[in-house]
Amino acid sequence: MHQALIKFMEEQKVMLLQEMDDVLGRLDIPNNLKDSMAYSLQAGGKRLRPVLLAASNAAYDSNPKKIQSSALALEMIHTYSLIHDDLPAMDDDDYRRGKLTNHKKFDEATAILAGDALLTYSFELIAGDPELSDTEKVQLIKMLASASGPEGMVAGQILDMEAERKPASLAELERIHALKTGALLEFAIHAGAYLGKASAEQLSHLKEFAHYLGLIFQVQDDLLDVTGDPEKLGKPVGSDVANEKSTYPKLLGLDGAEEMKEIYVQKAKTALVEAGAADSYLMLLIDHISRRDH
């Protein structure tokens, strides 16, 4: 992988973890609730969404101080969605990234409430950030709520559950992923560029870029469930086939899915060039995401 990208990603992760520590440290709340929120928030992972937000910001007028609260708020929302997803009533998972899921480590009621708390606090964090103007706060909150709420991620979850009961077409599959995963990735890219003062035209091209990046992410996710290394992934493979889930490899075959991914990669790169970000970490992240092994 590109050395500069590795360094950039590492730096962003360090800043995110520092901000996380600061915010959790400031929270005056019951111990059990804080432990449960911290457990999932600090469980590791690629921190891809905050990295994308920072990369998008760096492609325009980079302003590291302004993006901290949005990056952490985004990671909080992603984390809440994982906690609620893992619940017995949803995916019923006992492990995530090799660690017990939140409701297994604590209990179901605490996991539900820790998720609710992370979701709620993400908006408080942005609303209280002294680095941002009121207009910036309102725009970011509007975008983040829209991406994660009933017209965004939550809609994706509902459609995903429905799709498990009946086979989905490629178009339906893309719609589900666009909402379930794509909406938050799009927020990351849009928010970073917005805080970097990208123009309306650049933001419009970035929207297209984000759309394809989300699809690349998903095709690779599906491919890894067939061809990935369980040790690197930190979870068993083959679960999609076992669950008879509609996936790219199932609908197009392995070669077809690889070809589709390559088409998306080209479209993402073209959109990025049109957004004036040809020479950016975002460009390097396309290949990073399309070739990731975990």
Add this chain to the structure above:
Amino acid sequence: MHQALIKFMEEQKVMLLQEMDDVLGRLDIPNNLKDSMAYSLQAGGKRLRPVLLAASNAAYDSNPKKIQSSALALEMIHTYSLIHDDLPAMDDDDYRRGKLTNHKKFDEATAILAGDALLTYSFELIAGDPELSDTEKVQLIKMLASASGPEGMVAGQILDMEAERKPASLAELERIHALKTGALLEFAIHAGAYLGKASAEQLSHLKEFAHYLGLIFQVQDDLLDVTGDPEKLGKPVGSDVANEKSTYPKLLGLDGAEEMKEIYVQKAKTALVEAGAADSYLMLLIDHISRRDH
């Protein structure tokens, strides 16, 4: 009850239901998700929080257009908290207000997601309200997130669960209620007065008023569980005793709880006079809440 108050409450309810219809109608989301959100949001109830917000606004520079989004956002957050509260992992209730709870009518996964959606959308609603300035939006979102998040309502839920495992003192009981119920009541009163351009001093007295109003609400809730009419309440009585819950009647006896409520009523009235709202619907609401039979 005071005729003017009845009329005011009825008017507020009509406006809230109209706003609810408009917002739900605009939402372009999966049917199942919309049905589940609408089911609980339109399940009736006293709409006490929106009424308090409107009454508080009317006590100062009344501005009905400006309060609509906050009133509905508040009711959405209250509704999400009821949906998650009723879940099997939490209170495991099958009925609420004589109707099936959300997870019984739909399923657990849908109920969790409908709650998440209502919570998230409440912030989107305020952030997108064209009647409010950016500064007003930011203040309202900050207050609402703070009241409902890990330092507010969610903390109250966690402490309430812990208190079920060990007996709570009166001081602990008051802290739990202040967070679990009081924080949202306080938001209602603060937000209404803030949008009515109340002064900092008035807001400070209102904070005290809200504190006592929350306690009155809770003492009466506890009393109704002992002396109330199950038909009017729409739920069986005696559950607190059966669950060995710490309540005001249990800690102080029935007469002691009535006396305590009277003290809180006097303190609430004094605070309200000091807030310059002696002649307001808020004043009438004190007696309404302290004497309610459901």
